[in-house]
Protein backbone atom coordinates (compact mmCIF):
# COMPACT_ATOMS: atom_id res chain seq x y z
CA UNK A 1 0.00 0.00 0.00
CA UNK A 2 1.32 3.42 -0.94
CA UNK A 3 1.94 5.53 2.17
CA UNK A 4 3.07 8.76 0.57
CA UNK A 5 0.53 11.42 -0.36
CA UNK A 6 0.40 15.04 -1.44
CA UNK A 7 -2.18 15.84 1.25
CA UNK A 8 -3.39 13.98 4.35
CA UNK A 9 -6.71 15.32 5.64
CA UNK A 10 -7.24 14.31 9.27
CA UNK A 11 -11.00 14.27 9.96
CA UNK A 12 -13.55 13.14 7.39
CA UNK A 13 -16.50 15.08 8.88
CA UNK A 14 -18.31 17.86 7.03
CA UNK A 15 -15.23 20.06 6.46
CA UNK A 16 -12.70 17.28 5.75
CA UNK A 17 -14.96 15.37 3.36
CA UNK A 18 -15.87 18.60 1.52
CA UNK A 19 -12.18 19.46 1.10
CA UNK A 20 -11.35 16.02 -0.34
CA UNK A 21 -14.23 16.39 -2.83
CA UNK A 22 -13.15 19.92 -3.78
CA UNK A 23 -9.69 18.47 -4.57
CA UNK A 24 -11.23 15.53 -6.42
CA UNK A 25 -10.19 16.56 -9.95
CA UNK A 26 -6.86 18.08 -8.95
CA UNK A 27 -4.64 15.09 -9.62
CA UNK A 28 -3.24 15.52 -6.08
CA UNK A 29 -2.94 12.24 -4.13
CA UNK A 30 -5.07 12.56 -1.02
CA UNK A 31 -5.65 10.46 2.11
CA UNK A 32 -8.61 11.10 4.42
CA UNK A 33 -8.08 9.73 7.94
CA UNK A 34 -11.34 9.45 9.91
CA UNK A 35 -11.82 8.21 13.47
CA UNK A 36 -15.33 6.81 12.86
CA UNK A 37 -15.93 3.89 10.48
CA UNK A 38 -16.88 5.11 7.00
CA UNK A 39 -20.48 4.41 6.17
CA UNK A 40 -21.29 5.00 9.83
CA UNK A 41 -22.24 8.61 10.41
CA UNK A 42 -18.85 10.28 10.96
CA UNK A 43 -19.32 13.51 12.86
CA UNK A 44 -22.93 13.38 11.69
CA UNK A 45 -25.15 13.28 14.75
CA UNK A 46 -28.79 13.69 13.75
CA UNK A 47 -28.68 17.47 14.09
CA UNK A 48 -29.56 19.83 11.28
CA UNK A 49 -27.50 22.66 9.80
CA UNK A 50 -28.78 25.71 8.00
CA UNK A 51 -26.69 26.01 4.84
CA UNK A 52 -26.59 29.58 3.57
CA UNK A 53 -26.84 30.63 -0.05
CA UNK A 54 -23.05 30.77 -0.40
CA UNK A 55 -22.76 27.14 0.75
CA UNK A 56 -25.44 26.10 -1.72
CA UNK A 57 -23.33 27.66 -4.48
CA UNK A 58 -20.23 25.77 -3.30
CA UNK A 59 -22.04 22.43 -3.20
CA UNK A 60 -23.60 23.16 -6.61
CA UNK A 61 -20.15 23.91 -8.07
CA UNK A 62 -18.94 20.59 -6.59
CA UNK A 63 -21.84 18.80 -8.33
CA UNK A 64 -23.45 17.82 -5.01
CA UNK A 65 -26.41 20.14 -4.69
CA UNK A 66 -28.94 18.07 -6.69
CA UNK A 67 -28.05 15.04 -4.57
CA UNK A 68 -28.50 17.00 -1.31
CA UNK A 69 -31.88 18.34 -2.48
CA UNK A 70 -33.06 14.88 -3.51
CA UNK A 71 -32.11 13.53 -0.07
CA UNK A 72 -33.95 16.42 1.71
CA UNK A 73 -33.26 20.17 1.97
CA UNK A 74 -35.89 22.69 3.08
CA UNK A 75 -35.62 26.26 1.73
CA UNK A 76 -35.66 29.23 4.14
CA UNK A 77 -37.65 31.94 2.36
CA UNK A 78 -37.62 34.42 5.23
CA UNK A 79 -36.11 34.88 8.68
CA UNK A 80 -38.06 36.48 11.50
CA UNK A 81 -35.87 37.90 14.27
CA UNK A 82 -37.41 39.13 17.52
CA UNK A 83 -36.63 39.90 21.12
CA UNK A 84 -38.95 37.97 23.47
CA UNK A 85 -41.27 40.28 25.36
CA UNK A 86 -39.83 43.45 23.69
CA UNK A 87 -41.00 45.63 20.84
CA UNK A 88 -38.29 45.23 18.17
CA UNK A 89 -38.28 42.73 15.36
CA UNK A 90 -36.98 42.45 11.83
CA UNK A 91 -37.80 40.26 8.87
CA UNK A 92 -35.29 39.21 6.22
CA UNK A 93 -36.77 38.12 2.88
CA UNK A 94 -35.22 36.01 0.11
CA UNK A 95 -37.23 37.95 -2.48
CA UNK A 96 -35.53 41.22 -1.45
CA UNK A 97 -32.18 39.68 -2.43
CA UNK A 98 -33.50 38.25 -5.70
CA UNK A 99 -32.87 34.65 -4.62
CA UNK A 100 -35.31 31.78 -4.14
CA UNK A 101 -34.07 31.05 -0.59
CA UNK A 102 -31.81 32.66 2.02
CA UNK A 103 -30.57 29.21 2.99
CA UNK A 104 -31.56 25.56 3.34
CA UNK A 105 -32.07 23.36 6.38
CA UNK A 106 -30.44 19.96 5.91
CA UNK A 107 -29.94 17.09 8.35
CA UNK A 108 -26.26 16.45 9.03
CA UNK A 109 -26.89 12.76 8.28
CA UNK A 110 -28.20 13.71 4.82
CA UNK A 111 -25.20 15.91 4.14
CA UNK A 112 -22.90 13.13 5.37
CA UNK A 113 -24.55 10.62 3.06
CA UNK A 114 -24.16 12.91 0.03
CA UNK A 115 -20.50 13.63 0.88
CA UNK A 116 -19.60 9.98 1.49
CA UNK A 117 -21.23 8.85 -1.79
CA UNK A 118 -19.18 11.45 -3.66
CA UNK A 119 -15.95 10.57 -1.81
CA UNK A 120 -16.23 6.91 -2.77
CA UNK A 121 -16.22 7.82 -6.46
CA UNK A 122 -12.89 9.71 -6.35
CA UNK A 123 -9.90 7.85 -7.79
CA UNK A 124 -7.29 10.16 -6.22
CA UNK A 125 -8.70 9.94 -2.64
CA UNK A 126 -7.90 7.08 -0.20
CA UNK A 127 -10.20 6.69 2.79
CA UNK A 128 -8.54 5.34 5.93
CA UNK A 129 -11.11 4.59 8.63
CA UNK A 130 -11.56 3.93 11.43
CA UNK A 131 -8.18 5.47 12.24
CA UNK A 132 -7.06 8.12 14.74
CA UNK A 133 -4.13 10.46 14.53
CA UNK A 134 -1.62 9.62 17.28
CA UNK A 135 1.41 11.65 16.34
CA UNK A 136 2.46 14.32 13.87
CA UNK A 137 6.08 15.01 12.93
CA UNK A 138 6.97 17.88 10.64
CA UNK A 139 10.35 18.16 8.97
CA UNK A 140 11.50 20.60 6.25
CA UNK A 141 10.30 18.54 3.30
CA UNK A 142 7.34 16.54 4.61
CA UNK A 143 4.94 15.71 7.44
CA UNK A 144 4.58 12.23 8.95
CA UNK A 145 1.32 11.10 10.52
CA UNK A 146 1.25 8.12 12.88
CA UNK A 147 -2.11 6.42 13.36
CA UNK A 148 -3.41 4.21 16.16
CA UNK A 149 -2.30 0.56 16.02
CA UNK A 150 -5.91 -0.72 15.60
CA UNK A 151 -6.16 1.08 12.27
CA UNK A 152 -3.58 -1.33 10.83
CA UNK A 153 -2.04 1.53 8.82
CA UNK A 154 1.63 2.36 9.32
CA UNK A 155 2.99 5.92 9.31
CA UNK A 156 1.89 8.04 6.33
CA UNK A 157 3.80 10.94 4.81
CA UNK A 158 2.64 13.98 2.84
CA UNK A 159 3.70 17.42 1.71
CA UNK A 160 0.77 18.89 3.65
CA UNK A 161 -1.43 17.79 6.57
CA UNK A 162 -4.84 19.45 6.97
CA UNK A 163 -6.48 19.33 10.40
CA UNK A 164 -10.24 19.02 9.82
CA UNK A 165 -10.77 17.11 13.04
CA UNK A 166 -13.17 19.37 14.88
CA UNK A 167 -13.19 21.58 17.96
CA UNK A 168 -10.85 19.40 20.04
CA UNK A 169 -8.46 18.94 17.13
CA UNK A 170 -5.76 16.32 17.73
CA UNK A 171 -3.76 17.86 14.86
CA UNK A 172 -3.82 21.26 16.58
CA UNK A 173 -2.72 19.67 19.86
CA UNK A 174 0.02 17.56 18.21
CA UNK A 175 1.43 20.69 16.54
CA UNK A 176 1.28 22.46 19.91
CA UNK A 177 -0.87 25.27 18.52
CA UNK A 178 -2.58 27.15 21.36
CA UNK A 179 -6.28 27.94 21.30
CA UNK A 180 -8.34 30.59 22.99
CA UNK A 181 -11.66 29.38 24.37
CA UNK A 182 -14.49 31.41 25.89
CA UNK A 183 -17.17 29.36 27.59
CA UNK A 184 -20.60 30.90 26.89
CA UNK A 185 -22.06 29.01 29.88
CA UNK A 186 -24.90 28.12 27.51
CA UNK A 187 -25.93 24.69 26.25
CA UNK A 188 -27.84 24.22 23.01
CA UNK A 189 -30.63 21.69 23.30
CA UNK A 190 -31.61 20.49 19.85
CA UNK A 191 -34.69 18.49 18.86
CA UNK A 192 -37.35 18.39 16.15
CA UNK A 193 -41.01 19.35 16.57
CA UNK A 194 -44.12 19.67 14.39
CA UNK A 195 -46.08 22.94 14.50
CA UNK A 196 -49.85 22.89 14.21
CA UNK A 197 -49.81 25.46 11.37
CA UNK A 198 -47.58 25.35 8.24
CA UNK A 199 -44.17 26.91 8.96
CA UNK A 200 -44.35 28.75 5.64
CA UNK A 201 -40.59 28.22 5.08
CA UNK A 202 -39.85 30.83 7.75
CA UNK A 203 -36.94 30.53 10.21
CA UNK A 204 -37.51 32.13 13.60
CA UNK A 205 -34.73 33.50 15.79
CA UNK A 206 -36.01 34.72 19.17
CA UNK A 207 -33.63 36.31 21.62
CA UNK A 208 -34.37 35.65 25.27
CA UNK A 209 -32.45 36.75 28.37
CA UNK A 210 -31.14 33.20 28.94
CA UNK A 211 -30.04 32.68 25.31
CA UNK A 212 -31.33 32.59 21.72
CA UNK A 213 -34.04 30.20 20.54
CA UNK A 214 -34.22 29.20 16.87
CA UNK A 215 -36.93 27.25 15.05
CA UNK A 216 -35.86 26.29 11.54
CA UNK A 217 -38.20 24.93 8.83
CA UNK A 218 -37.65 21.33 7.72
CA UNK A 219 -39.28 19.22 5.05
CA UNK A 220 -42.69 17.66 5.85
CA UNK A 221 -43.58 20.64 8.07
CA UNK A 222 -41.18 19.58 10.83
CA UNK A 223 -39.05 22.22 12.57
CA UNK A 224 -35.57 21.98 14.08
CA UNK A 225 -35.37 23.58 17.52
CA UNK A 226 -32.05 25.02 18.77
CA UNK A 227 -32.72 26.21 22.32
CA UNK A 228 -29.65 27.81 23.86
CA UNK A 229 -30.24 27.75 27.62
CA UNK A 230 -28.04 28.65 30.58
CA UNK A 231 -25.83 25.62 31.20
CA UNK A 232 -27.02 25.40 34.82
CA UNK A 233 -30.60 24.90 33.49
CA UNK A 234 -29.70 22.40 30.75
CA UNK A 235 -29.76 19.21 32.85
CA UNK A 236 -33.20 20.17 34.15
CA UNK A 237 -34.50 20.78 30.60
CA UNK A 238 -33.07 17.46 29.40
CA UNK A 239 -34.73 15.66 32.34
CA UNK A 240 -38.24 17.04 31.64
CA UNK A 241 -40.87 14.78 30.15
CA UNK A 242 -41.66 15.49 26.48
CA UNK A 243 -44.94 17.18 27.45
CA UNK A 244 -43.22 19.44 30.01
CA UNK A 245 -40.43 20.35 27.57
CA UNK A 246 -42.96 21.21 24.87
CA UNK A 247 -44.87 23.42 27.35
CA UNK A 248 -41.65 25.31 28.20
CA UNK A 249 -40.76 25.66 24.54
CA UNK A 250 -44.21 26.91 23.67
CA UNK A 251 -44.05 29.50 26.45
CA UNK A 252 -40.74 30.79 25.04
CA UNK A 253 -41.72 30.72 21.38
CA UNK A 254 -45.38 31.80 21.65
CA UNK A 255 -48.39 30.71 19.61
CA UNK A 256 -47.44 32.10 16.21
CA UNK A 257 -47.49 28.57 14.67
CA UNK A 258 -50.17 27.07 16.91
CA UNK A 259 -49.37 24.11 19.17
CA UNK A 260 -45.93 22.52 18.94
CA UNK A 261 -46.16 18.70 19.07
CA UNK A 262 -44.28 15.45 18.25
CA UNK A 263 -41.02 16.20 20.03
CA UNK A 264 -38.08 14.13 18.74
CA UNK A 265 -35.01 12.99 20.68
CA UNK A 266 -33.22 15.81 22.55
CA UNK A 267 -29.45 16.34 22.42
CA UNK A 268 -27.38 18.78 24.47
CA UNK A 269 -24.31 20.65 23.11
CA UNK A 270 -22.32 22.88 25.51
CA UNK A 271 -21.37 26.10 23.68
CA UNK A 272 -18.03 27.91 23.54
CA UNK A 273 -16.10 30.16 21.19
CA UNK A 274 -12.75 28.56 20.29
CA UNK A 275 -10.09 29.95 18.02
CA UNK A 276 -6.72 28.43 17.14
CA UNK A 277 -3.89 30.95 17.65
CA UNK A 278 -2.40 29.95 14.26
CA UNK A 279 -4.26 28.48 11.30
CA UNK A 280 -1.15 27.49 9.31
CA UNK A 281 2.39 26.29 9.95
CA UNK A 282 4.87 24.92 7.44
CA UNK A 283 3.24 21.69 6.09
CA UNK A 284 0.09 22.25 8.18
CA UNK A 285 -3.30 23.98 7.79
CA UNK A 286 -6.43 23.95 9.95
CA UNK A 287 -9.98 24.24 8.56
CA UNK A 288 -13.53 24.16 9.96
CA UNK A 289 -14.08 23.72 13.68
CA UNK A 290 -10.41 22.75 14.17
CA UNK A 291 -9.59 26.40 13.31
CA UNK A 292 -12.63 28.11 14.87
CA UNK A 293 -15.83 27.08 16.62
CA UNK A 294 -18.57 29.69 16.95
CA UNK A 295 -21.93 29.91 18.76
CA UNK A 296 -24.73 28.45 16.58
CA UNK A 297 -26.79 31.65 17.05
CA UNK A 298 -26.89 32.69 13.38
CA UNK A 299 -26.20 29.23 11.90
CA UNK A 300 -22.75 30.28 10.67
CA UNK A 301 -20.28 27.60 11.87
CA UNK A 302 -20.16 25.11 9.03
CA UNK A 303 -20.87 27.79 6.43
CA UNK A 304 -17.70 29.54 7.60
CA UNK A 305 -15.78 26.24 7.57
CA UNK A 306 -16.94 25.51 4.02
CA UNK A 307 -15.58 28.88 2.86
CA UNK A 308 -12.21 27.88 4.42
CA UNK A 309 -12.40 24.66 2.43
CA UNK A 310 -13.24 26.44 -0.85
CA UNK A 311 -10.41 28.97 -0.37
CA UNK A 312 -7.81 26.35 0.62
CA UNK A 313 -8.73 24.05 -2.28
CA UNK A 314 -8.38 26.96 -4.72
CA UNK A 315 -4.96 27.99 -3.41
CA UNK A 316 -3.65 24.41 -3.35
CA UNK A 317 -4.84 23.68 -6.90
CA UNK A 318 -3.42 26.95 -8.24
CA UNK A 319 -0.08 26.34 -6.50
CA UNK A 320 0.14 22.75 -7.71
CA UNK A 321 -0.62 23.88 -11.28
CA UNK A 322 2.13 26.49 -10.99
CA UNK A 323 4.54 23.73 -9.90
CA UNK A 324 4.94 25.15 -6.35
CA UNK A 325 5.40 23.05 -3.21
CA UNK A 326 1.89 23.16 -1.66
CA UNK A 327 3.14 22.70 1.91
CA UNK A 328 5.36 25.77 2.13
CA UNK A 329 4.51 28.63 4.42
CA UNK A 330 4.37 31.15 1.58
CA UNK A 331 1.52 29.16 -0.05
CA UNK A 332 -0.28 28.52 3.24
CA UNK A 333 0.10 32.11 4.45
CA UNK A 334 -1.87 33.21 1.41
CA UNK A 335 -4.74 31.00 2.63
CA UNK A 336 -4.49 32.32 6.23
CA UNK A 337 -4.38 35.96 5.11
CA UNK A 338 -7.36 35.47 2.78
CA UNK A 339 -9.51 33.87 5.48
CA UNK A 340 -8.62 36.16 8.37
CA UNK A 341 -11.19 38.93 7.77
CA UNK A 342 -14.11 36.57 7.20
CA UNK A 343 -13.18 34.44 10.24
CA UNK A 344 -12.90 37.47 12.51
CA UNK A 345 -16.10 39.07 11.17
CA UNK A 346 -18.16 35.91 11.82
CA UNK A 347 -16.65 35.47 15.28
CA UNK A 348 -17.37 39.12 16.16
CA UNK A 349 -20.87 38.95 14.70
CA UNK A 350 -21.94 35.76 16.51
CA UNK A 351 -20.18 36.71 19.76
CA UNK A 352 -21.77 40.19 19.66
CA UNK A 353 -25.26 38.73 19.13
CA UNK A 354 -24.85 36.38 22.10
CA UNK A 355 -23.46 39.12 24.38
CA UNK A 356 -25.95 41.84 23.46
CA UNK A 357 -29.04 39.69 23.35
CA UNK A 358 -28.49 37.28 26.27
CA UNK A 359 -28.92 40.13 28.70
CA UNK A 360 -31.81 41.65 30.63
CA UNK A 361 -30.14 44.99 31.45
CA UNK A 362 -32.97 47.45 30.57
CA UNK A 363 -31.09 50.15 28.59
CA UNK A 364 -29.42 47.42 26.53
CA UNK A 365 -32.77 45.68 25.96
CA UNK A 366 -34.27 48.97 24.74
CA UNK A 367 -31.27 49.66 22.51
CA UNK A 368 -31.45 46.25 20.87
CA UNK A 369 -35.19 46.66 20.29
CA UNK A 370 -34.36 49.95 18.60
CA UNK A 371 -31.54 48.23 16.68
CA UNK A 372 -33.86 45.55 15.32
CA UNK A 373 -36.44 48.18 14.34
CA UNK A 374 -33.74 50.27 12.63
CA UNK A 375 -32.51 47.27 10.68
CA UNK A 376 -36.12 46.62 9.69
CA UNK A 377 -36.57 50.19 8.45
CA UNK A 378 -33.18 50.70 6.74
CA UNK A 379 -32.81 48.64 3.55
CA UNK A 380 -29.00 49.18 3.19
CA UNK A 381 -28.42 47.89 6.74
CA UNK A 382 -30.67 44.95 6.05
CA UNK A 383 -28.86 44.12 2.80
CA UNK A 384 -25.48 44.26 4.57
CA UNK A 385 -26.74 41.92 7.30
CA UNK A 386 -28.18 39.60 4.68
CA UNK A 387 -25.01 39.49 2.56
CA UNK A 388 -23.03 38.51 5.67
CA UNK A 389 -25.45 35.80 6.82
CA UNK A 390 -25.82 34.50 3.25
CA UNK A 391 -22.04 34.05 3.00
CA UNK A 392 -21.67 36.54 0.14
CA UNK A 393 -19.45 39.20 1.82
CA UNK A 394 -15.81 39.90 1.07
CA UNK A 395 -13.50 38.12 -1.38
CA UNK A 396 -15.24 34.89 -2.38
CA UNK A 397 -13.49 31.71 -3.54
CA UNK A 398 -14.26 30.59 -7.10
CA UNK A 399 -16.49 27.75 -5.81
CA UNK A 400 -18.57 30.25 -3.79
CA UNK A 401 -19.11 32.22 -7.01
CA UNK A 402 -20.50 29.09 -8.64
CA UNK A 403 -17.33 28.44 -10.71
CA UNK A 404 -15.21 25.33 -10.80
CA UNK A 405 -11.65 25.34 -9.44
Ligand SMILES: Cc1cc2nc3c(=O)[nH]c(=O)nc-3n(C[C@H](O)[C@H](O)[C@H](O)COP(=O)(O)OP(=O)(O)OC[C@H]3O[C@@H](n4cnc5c(N)ncnc54)[C@H](O)[C@@H]3O)c2cc1C
Nearest residue numbers: 011013014015035043050133165166288289299301302303
Ligand atom coordinates in the same frame (compact mmCIF):
# COMPACT_ATOMS: atom_id res chain seq x y z
C1 LIG B 1 -26.40 23.08 18.17
C2 LIG B 1 -25.60 23.41 16.95
C3 LIG B 1 -26.24 23.90 15.82
C4 LIG B 1 -25.49 24.25 14.68
N1 LIG B 1 -26.14 24.77 13.60
C5 LIG B 1 -25.42 25.16 12.52
C6 LIG B 1 -26.08 25.74 11.38
O1 LIG B 1 -27.30 25.89 11.36
N2 LIG B 1 -25.31 26.11 10.33
C7 LIG B 1 -23.95 25.95 10.32
O2 LIG B 1 -23.30 26.31 9.33
N3 LIG B 1 -23.32 25.40 11.37
C8 LIG B 1 -24.01 25.00 12.47
N4 LIG B 1 -23.37 24.43 13.53
C9 LIG B 1 -21.90 24.23 13.45
C10 LIG B 1 -21.52 22.97 12.66
O3 LIG B 1 -22.20 21.85 13.20
C11 LIG B 1 -20.01 22.75 12.74
O4 LIG B 1 -19.38 23.94 12.32
C12 LIG B 1 -19.55 21.61 11.82
O5 LIG B 1 -20.17 20.40 12.18
C13 LIG B 1 -18.04 21.44 11.94
O6 LIG B 1 -17.58 20.51 10.99
P1 LIG B 1 -16.08 20.00 11.02
O7 LIG B 1 -15.99 18.99 9.93
O8 LIG B 1 -15.15 21.15 11.04
O9 LIG B 1 -15.92 19.29 12.45
P2 LIG B 1 -16.66 17.97 13.00
O10 LIG B 1 -18.05 17.88 12.51
O11 LIG B 1 -16.42 17.96 14.46
O12 LIG B 1 -15.85 16.76 12.30
C14 LIG B 1 -14.57 16.38 12.75
C15 LIG B 1 -14.30 14.96 12.26
O13 LIG B 1 -12.97 14.59 12.66
C16 LIG B 1 -12.98 13.27 13.19
N5 LIG B 1 -11.86 13.19 14.16
C17 LIG B 1 -11.76 13.78 15.36
N6 LIG B 1 -10.59 13.49 15.94
C18 LIG B 1 -9.91 12.70 15.07
C19 LIG B 1 -8.63 12.07 15.10
N7 LIG B 1 -7.79 12.17 16.14
N8 LIG B 1 -8.24 11.32 14.02
C20 LIG B 1 -9.07 11.17 12.95
N9 LIG B 1 -10.30 11.76 12.88
C21 LIG B 1 -10.72 12.51 13.93
C22 LIG B 1 -14.36 13.13 13.84
O14 LIG B 1 -14.75 11.77 13.92
C23 LIG B 1 -15.23 13.93 12.87
O15 LIG B 1 -15.76 13.12 11.84
C24 LIG B 1 -24.08 24.08 14.68
C25 LIG B 1 -23.43 23.57 15.80
C26 LIG B 1 -24.18 23.24 16.94
C27 LIG B 1 -23.45 22.70 18.16
